[in-house]
Amino acid sequence: xxxxxxxxxxxxxxxxxxxxxxxxxxxxxxxxxxxxxxxxxxxxxxxxxxxxxxxxxxxxxxxxxxxxxxxxxxxxxxxxxxxxxxxxxxxxxxxxxxxxxxxxxxxxxxxxxxxxxxxxxxxxxxxxxxxxxxxxxxxxxxxxxxxxxxxxxxxxxxxxxxxxxxxxxxxxxxxxxxxxxxxxxxxxxxxxxxxxxxxxxxxxxxxxxxxxxxxxxxxxxxxxxxxxxxxxxxxxxxxxxxxxxxxxxxxxxxxxxxxxxxxxxxxxxxxxxxxxxxxxxxxxx
Amino acid sequence: xxxxxxxxxxxxxxxxxxxxxxxxxxxxxxxxxxxxxxxxxxxxxxxxxxxxxxxxxxxxxxxxxxxxxxxxxxxxxxxxxxxxxxxxxxxxxxxxxxxxxxxxxxxxxxxxxxxxxxxxxxxxxxxxxxxxxxxxxxxxxxxxxxxxxxxxxxxxxxxxxxxxxxxxxxxxxxxxxxxxxxxxxxxxxxxxxxxxxxxxx
Numbered sequence: 001x002x003x004x005x006x007x008x009x010x011x012x013x014x015x016x017x018x019x020x021x022x023x024x025x026x027x028x029x030x031x032x033x034x035x036x037x038x039x040x041x042x043x044x045x046x047x048x049x050x051x052x053x054x055x056x057x058x059x060x061x062x063x064x065x066x067x068x069x070x071x072x073x074x075x076x077x078x079x080x081x082x083x084x085x086x087x088x089x090x091x092x093x094x095x096x097x098x099x100x101x102x103x104x105x106x107x108x109x110x111x112x113x114x115x116x117x118x119x120x121x122x123x124x125x126x127x128x129x130x131x132x133x134x135x136x137x138x139x140x141x142x143x144x145x146x147x148x149x150x151x152x153x154x155x156x157x158x159x160x161x162x163x164x165x166x167x168x169x170x171x172x173x174x175x176x177x178x179x180x181x182x183x184x185x186x187x188x189x190x191x192x193x194x195x196x197x198x199x200x201x202x203x204x205x206x207x208x209x210x211x212x213x214x215x216x217x218x219x220x221x222x223x224x225x226x227x228x229x230x231x232x233x234x235x236x237x238x239x240x241x242x243x244x245x246x247x248x249x250x251x252x253x254x255x256x257x258x259x260x261x262x263x264x265x266x267x268x269x270x271x272x273x274x275x276x277x278x279x280x281x282x283x284x285x
Numbered sequence: 286x287x288x289x290x291x292x293x294x295x296x297x298x299x300x301x302x303x304x305x306x307x308x309x310x311x312x313x314x315x316x317x318x319x320x321x322x323x324x325x326x327x328x329x330x331x332x333x334x335x336x337x338x339x340x341x342x343x344x345x346x347x348x349x350x351x352x353x354x355x356x357x358x359x360x361x362x363x364x365x366x367x368x369x370x371x372x373x374x375x376x377x378x379x380x381x382x383x384x385x386x387x388x389x390x391x392x393x394x395x396x397x398x399x400x401x402x403x404x405x406x407x408x409x410x411x412x413x414x415x416x417x418x419x420x421x422x423x424x425x426x427x428x429x430x431x432x433x434x435x436x437x438x439x440x441x442x443x444x445x446x447x448x449x450x451x452x453x454x455x456x457x458x459x460x461x462x463x464x465x466x467x468x469x470x471x472x473x474x475x476x477x478x479x480x481x482x483x484x485x486x
Contacts, residue, residue, distance in 0.1 A: 005298075010298065013296055075375075075376070078476075079376055081474060084473070086340050091474075128377065140300035143294075144293075146297070208297030209300065211300075212297075212298075212301045215301045218343055219343040221343060222343070285342065
């Protein structure tokens with residue numbers, strides 16, 4: 001089974017990464033003019049590294065997800081096992097989070113430390129084929145090491161944000177030094193630009209995971225139908241369940257809707273756009 | 286992990302590339318001699334059954350290819366006497382179950398089936414070939430992973446557990462005779478839905 005490679009997507013992804021990289025090089029150049037700012041970089045660097053190492057645990061914990069055993073969820077375990085085999089991936093940890101919001105996410109910095117989590121709402125909402133499609137999409141995120149890619153991509157963006165927020169503090173306290181203001185202004189520009197680039201990159205990674213997932217199951221239509229089911233299911237969920245989870249949006253198969261998020265700010269492409277691409281794959285089969 | 290895998294990860298196409306990677310049937314034939322060791326040295330009798338497990342693709346062409354597999358096996362049955370049966374398990378995976386008291390014919394027929402799917406361009410959908418053995422009323426399997434081109438032992442204990450010590454014994458005794466998957470993370474548990482039955486039943 002071979003689909004036409006999506007060179008447009010690959011090209012756009014490479015270009016986005018290149019722009020982000022170039023932006024960061026310039027940013028490092030600017031930062032290096034201010035020795036004291038490197039203290040921030042060091043502190044943040046170690047913080048980021050720690051976050052990267054514990055990210056899987058932190059993410060699971062913040063979602064209230066629990067690792068489940070083969071006896072508790074035999075079908076889920078088996079489905080994940082078979083899909084992993086097709087994806088050529090060691091079977092990840094399987095976790096379930098008790099929530100009415102139908103959603104799923106994957107975490108872990110490598111294939112070995114990966115975990116796939118689904119909510120109880122998702123298990124209730126989807127049929128077997130649709131669930132398979134969603135799980136395969138999450139396994140594709142693991143295969144493509146998306147947690148690591150996004151961690152690296154956002155690292156300097158976070159630092160830029162910190163300089164904007166606390167830079168004056170590191171200026172040695174004398175407010176007359178204009179250089180600090182230059183650094184803060186540069187950081188502000190870097191932060192805004194990198195924010196947009198990271199969001200764009202994140203959307204491309206979603207398209208790539210949709211493609212990867214569809215290749216694993218061999219059923220693009222099932223994933224498309226799952227996306228539409230989740231999308232319409234979201235509106236039936238009470239609002240209070242959303243608030244506590246919305247900061248996890250970047251990890252979800254479909255982000256929780258807020259009343260207004262502009263297209264360029266969203267981490268995921270619209271469901272319609274994703275379904276349209278899956279239809280294209282279905283046609284090619 | 287090579288440089289290319291790293292590059293594929295960066296571009297977000299590793300999932301796609303690995304899921305569609307061609308099957309590796311290279312070492313499948315190791316079983317046609319290893320079964321002698323199983324019987325003579327370890328006391329595991331072949332139960333005369335083997336099965337090929339593959340994941341479906343949602344297309345007419347794929348269904349045609351599966352039909353063709355069964356046609357070829359039927360024609361081959363005149364020569365080998367291998368009886369075949371198509372099965373779908375509870376998880377939507379398809380099996381071609383082969384039945385033949387002559388073990389070498391079993392391997393030959395299974396290879397026919399796998400080859401046919403590969404020729405039709407669906408080699409990447411082949412997950413595993415299972416060869417069933419029995420000792421003290423317990424089934425044990427040698428599983429050939431087409432995704433990785435290597436064997437691993439599988440001894441189910443009930444429906445959600447495995448007999449690791451029996452698997453360890455099988456691994457140590459046949460190491461060298463079979464090409465065994467070194468990384469145990471890839472020893473996928475293809476367990477039966479009912480205790481004491483085959484995974485494809």
